Amino acid sequence: MAPFAHARVNVDAITSNARLLRERAGGTPLMGVVKADGYGHGILPAARALLAGGASWLGTALIKEGLELRRAGITVPVMSWIIPPGEPVGEAIEADIDLGVSDRAVLEEVIAEARRLGRTARVQLKTDTGLNRGGVSPEDWESVVEAAARAEEEGFVKVSGVWSHFACADEIGHPSIRAQLDVFHRSLDVAEKAGLEPQVRHIANSAALLTLPEARFDLVRGGIASYGLCPIPDFDVPGLRPAMTLESKVALTKRVPAGSGVSYGHRYLTEHETSLALVPLGYADGVPRAATNKGPVLLGGRRRTIAGTVCMDQFVVDVENDPVAPGEYAVLFGDPEEHPNVPTAQEWAEVLDTIPYEIVTRIGARVPREYVGGA
Structure with missing residues (x-):
C-alpha cells in the first residue's frame, strides 16, 4: 500500500x-x-x-x-x-x-x-x-x-x-x-x-x-x-526546477458550525459553517509549528492556508463548502510546472521568515521519499 x-x-x-x-x-x-x-x-x-x-x-x-x-x-x-x-x-x-x-x-x-x-x-x-x-x-x-x-x-x-x-x-x-x-x-x-x-x-x-x-x-x-531553489530572493533563474513535492492524503473531513475553535489553543475560529480537512503531517514530519495560520496548501484545486495550530502529527485546513474528500492530496509545496498554483518551498520560507534550505532539509525521516524520473 x-x-x-x-x-x-x-x-x-x-x-x-x-x-x-x-x-x-x-x-x-x-x-x-x-x-x-x-x-x-x-x-x-x-x-x-x-x-x-x-x-x-x-x-x-x-x-x-x-x-x-x-x-x-x-x-x-x-x-x-x-x-x-x-x-x-x-x-x-x-x-x-x-x-x-x-x-x-x-x-x-x-x-x-x-x-x-x-x-x-x-x-x-x-x-x-x-x-x-x-x-x-x-x-x-x-x-x-x-x-x-x-x-x-x-x-x-x-x-x-x-x-x-x-x-x-x-x-x-x-x-x-x-x-x-x-x-x-x-x-x-x-x-x-x-x-x-x-x-x-x-x-x-x-x-x-x-x-x-x-x-x-x-x-x-x-x-x-x-535542487531547484534559488538562494537569492526575487532573482529569476529561468529553467531552475524545484525537485521536491511534499504532499499528504486528507485523513478525514467534518462539518462544523460558525464560531468553532480549531486545533490546540483555538487559534483559529470559523467565521461560518464550514468543512475542515485533517492532513496527517505535523512538526514531527518537518511542518513547522510556526506555520500555524500561515502555511499555504493546495487542496481541492485551490490555494488555502493552514487553519489553527500545527500539531505534532497533523494540521487542519478550512475548505469552506468545497467538496474535498478523504484520500485527496493536500500539496504543501512543489514545482509549479507540475502543479499549477502549487506553493513553493520559497513561499513557505517567506511566510515563515526563513530560507528554503530549512524547509526542504527539515522534512522528517518518517515521510518516505518517492523517486520519479532517472534511468
Missing part, C-alpha cells in the same frame, strides 16, 4: 538543474553538494542525478556522508569539510576523500593518520576570508600553509585545493563580497609562494555561481540551486 504522505523527488529535475548551473557558470566544473542527505532529497539519488547532469565533484559536510558515497560505489572526487575531533579521518584517507582543513589541529591530525597508514592524504585548505565561521584565520594562514607544504614534501599530504565561503553572496552588491575575494586572492598568493599547486581553487556557492563570474576560479559549488 502506498504511504499516505510522501516527499516526491524528481531526479530528472536535479539532473537538469546541474546542467543549467554548469551553463550559468560558463562551463566551470561543478561540485554537486549533497550534504544533509542531499538537502533532504536523499544523498545517493541526488548524487547520481547530479553526476548525470555533469557534476564532476561531490561535496559533503561530514566524513560519514562522504563514506556513504564511497560505499555506494561512487568514485568521483568527494570532499568533506567539517571535521570535529574523533571523526574517522583514517577511513576518509583510505577512501580517497578530500578533507577540508580549517585549522592547524585538523591538519596535524590528518598528517598523523596519513603517516600511520602509509598513505598520502588529500587536503583542501580553507581560508577564512570574512565569514568568521570555519577556515584558517588570516593571521594563521601563512603558518598553516607552510606546515602543509612541508607535509606535502614529506609525502604525507597532497594539497589538492584552496577554498573559502562567502558570507553575503545572496545579497548582490554587498561590500563584503569584494572584500572576501580580495582576501581569497591574497591567500592564494601565499599558497603559491609556499610552492603549493592546488588542483582546484573555489569560493563560489550557488549564489556566487549565478551572479559572480569573477568568483568561479576552477570549481563552483552547487548547493541549494541544484
Whole structure:
C-alpha cells in the first residue's frame, strides 16, 4: 500500500538543474553538494542525478556522508569539510576523500593518520576570508600553509585545493563580497609562494555561481540551486526546477458550525459553517509549528492556508463548502510546472521568515521519499 504522505523527488529535475548551473557558470566544473542527505532529497539519488547532469565533484559536510558515497560505489572526487575531533579521518584517507582543513589541529591530525597508514592524504585548505565561521584565520594562514607544504614534501599530504565561503553572496552588491575575494586572492598568493599547486581553487556557492563570474576560479559549488531553489530572493533563474513535492492524503473531513475553535489553543475560529480537512503531517514530519495560520496548501484545486495550530502529527485546513474528500492530496509545496498554483518551498520560507534550505532539509525521516524520473 502506498504511504499516505510522501516527499516526491524528481531526479530528472536535479539532473537538469546541474546542467543549467554548469551553463550559468560558463562551463566551470561543478561540485554537486549533497550534504544533509542531499538537502533532504536523499544523498545517493541526488548524487547520481547530479553526476548525470555533469557534476564532476561531490561535496559533503561530514566524513560519514562522504563514506556513504564511497560505499555506494561512487568514485568521483568527494570532499568533506567539517571535521570535529574523533571523526574517522583514517577511513576518509583510505577512501580517497578530500578533507577540508580549517585549522592547524585538523591538519596535524590528518598528517598523523596519513603517516600511520602509509598513505598520502588529500587536503583542501580553507581560508577564512570574512565569514568568521570555519577556515584558517588570516593571521594563521601563512603558518598553516607552510606546515602543509612541508607535509606535502614529506609525502604525507597532497594539497589538492584552496577554498573559502562567502558570507553575503545572496545579497548582490554587498561590500563584503569584494572584500572576501580580495582576501581569497591574497591567500592564494601565499599558497603559491609556499610552492603549493592546488588542483582546484573555489569560493563560489550557488549564489556566487549565478551572479559572480569573477568568483568561479576552477570549481563552483552547487548547493541549494541544484535542487531547484534559488538562494537569492526575487532573482529569476529561468529553467531552475524545484525537485521536491511534499504532499499528504486528507485523513478525514467534518462539518462544523460558525464560531468553532480549531486545533490546540483555538487559534483559529470559523467565521461560518464550514468543512475542515485533517492532513496527517505535523512538526514531527518537518511542518513547522510556526506555520500555524500561515502555511499555504493546495487542496481541492485551490490555494488555502493552514487553519489553527500545527500539531505534532497533523494540521487542519478550512475548505469552506468545497467538496474535498478523504484520500485527496493536500500539496504543501512543489514545482509549479507540475502543479499549477502549487506553493513553493520559497513561499513557505517567506511566510515563515526563513530560507528554503530549512524547509526542504527539515522534512522528517518518517515521510518516505518517492523517486520519479532517472534511468
